[in-house]
């Protein structure tokens with residue numbers, strides 16, 4: 001392994017020295033460093049990584065394929081491709097040198113099938129998202145899963161794994177440890193030990209034992225980090241306050257949720273609690289006080305899993321907690337009121353959760369993207385421009401159930417075919433907009449039979465767009481077309497609206513602060529809407545807000561155990577938050593800026 005090098009040395013090196021120093025960061029491919037050299041000087045390590053990524057992105061497919069083929073197969077012994085020292089070290093750390101003979105045989109067979117299917121070796125950053133090494137089980141599971149992917153998706157995933165391998169090598173070459181990111185990662189891992197479900201499955205729904213354990217754990221960590229006040233409110237929100245130097249100044253509010261969907265991921269919601277915690281820990285350790293209070297809320301409920309009361313926790317801040325929710329019962333018949341009493345929470349204290357917006361500067365939320373966009377762009381962070389507005393309907397098409405053998409094609413009133421035509425139109429219409437999405441989620445033919453033309457078809461319809469006008473135009477066109485399709489086919493359709501949520505465009509000032517923070521890290525600023533709803537939507541009704549998105553691995557999959565974030569990306573999100581805080585501190589010192 002080569003010796004350590006600093007960013008200053010990298011910037012000051014001659015072209016030849018630069019290439020020599022970084023030639024082996026990309027396996028057997030010094031051309032990547034050669035092409036990135038002209039981009040110097042690099043402001044940050046993140047910017048250097050980005051330049052290398054861009055060199056590969058712009059190299060074209062033949063060069064990218066050659067880069068993949070320059071990698072050894074997993075657990076390859078004296079093979080055709082010589083193992084570099086770095087590769088050997090990484091594979092040994094993942095325990096691949098100690099495979100049992102069955103595991104070794106299984107890897108060899110997967111390698112052969114993979115190579116035959118795709119034409120390049122299976123590439124996986126075996127050091128993993130925490131750089132501490134994946135287990136052999138994780139490696140084999142990932143291998144088996146990716147073997148079934150479509151060709152172009154797998155090609156892109158391999159390139160991302162190549163970049164992750166390079167990132168870990170660069171971190172070590174520059175003696176850089178993403179300490180804040182690793183702290184966040186380890187907390188997320190430890191928090192995931194509390195689950196309503198069997199070990200290995202993460203489910204934390206409102207006020208279960210696991211949920212209460214998470215609240216206690218978060219409060220404990222907040223105290224350890226140096227928050228001056230830590231408490232729990234009447235709904236189970238965990239609230240930490242890191243006091244600023246000026247008690248009269250307005251506060252900054254941040255946070256996200258700690259409940260999960262069933263069989264969810266470790267970072268959804270939790271990242272937005274743990275990253276600010278890590279930042280306060282660092283600020284407190286260095287004795288830094290901001291000129292304003294920083295208030296962090298771990299919201300108790302966002303996912304609407306146990307009770308149909310999504311966002312109940314953040315609703316209470318704006319005083320829109322609906323008291324009727326307390327009478328709702330879960331699948332076991334336990335009412336929310338009973339669950340609260342069992343948890344020792346006092347219903348009469350709910351009104352006190354309400355916040356006075358005049359006391360606050362605004363709300364910022366850090367959240368995993370939960371989509372593929374940043375991962376595809378190879379960007380660790382994105383500035384959210386808007387949270388999409390949505391409208392949902394439950395629909396039922398009623399036609400005539402008739403004999404599948406005896407009803408001629410021109411005499412049918414097929415409810416399912418009408419629904420299919422509607423689905424195709426929703427796809428076409430949503431595609432025509434910038435940023436709109438439309439989905440027929442639940443599709444059912446009640447009491448359907450193999451030899452019966454469907455007489456009924458039920459479906460759910462979910463339409464979203466970056467602003468309310470665009471959403472309403474989309475909904476109007478879709479509903480109009482549903483009417484036309486049904487009239488033409490001689491069927492009826494009932495449409496029931498079940499949810500309407502206003503879009504929450506980011507506040508321009510707060511979005512700009514995130515963008516400036518991203519730019520100061522040396523990263524390109526990418527603006528994007530959020531397709532998913534977040535606590536920030538509720539806070540939007542109360543104060544200015546803007547969100548920061550963090551790239552999720554595995555093509556951004558979320559609400560799934562495969563959801564993942566790297567230690568480096570979590571670290572960058574913490575640095576961005578610190579930049580935002582310091583930028584804001586600067587604004588407080590120079591109050592002329594608006």
Ligand SMILES: [Zn+2]
Nearest residue numbers: 257268269302
């Ligand atoms: Zn979430």
